[in-house]
Amino acid sequence: MVMYEVFSGVSPFKDVDCDNDNESQSLAIRVCNGERPEIQGLPPLIVELIKKCWDSDPTKRPSAEDLSA
Numbered sequence: 001m002v003m004y005e006v007f008s009g010v011s012p013f014k015d016v017d018c019d020n021d022n023e024s025q026s027l028a029i030r031v032c033n034g035e036r037p038e039i040q041g042l043p044p045l046i047v048e049l050i051k052k053c054w055d056s057d058p059t060k061r062p063s064a065e066d067l068s069a
Helices: 002-008 021-030 044-053 062-067
Strands: none
Touching: 002 044
């Protein structure tokens, strides 16, 4: 989610009230079930990198070294 926010300039799930426990819990469940924010207006290479970082399997995510190369 950090890469998404850095490149888009928008907080992911900005419409969720994180001070509301019910909304926070609901969002956590949705993210665990694969929900991700829509990515618009970014170059395809950046979109691809962001999506790789969102992989539910940590072993499939790029390392910090990979991202800095």
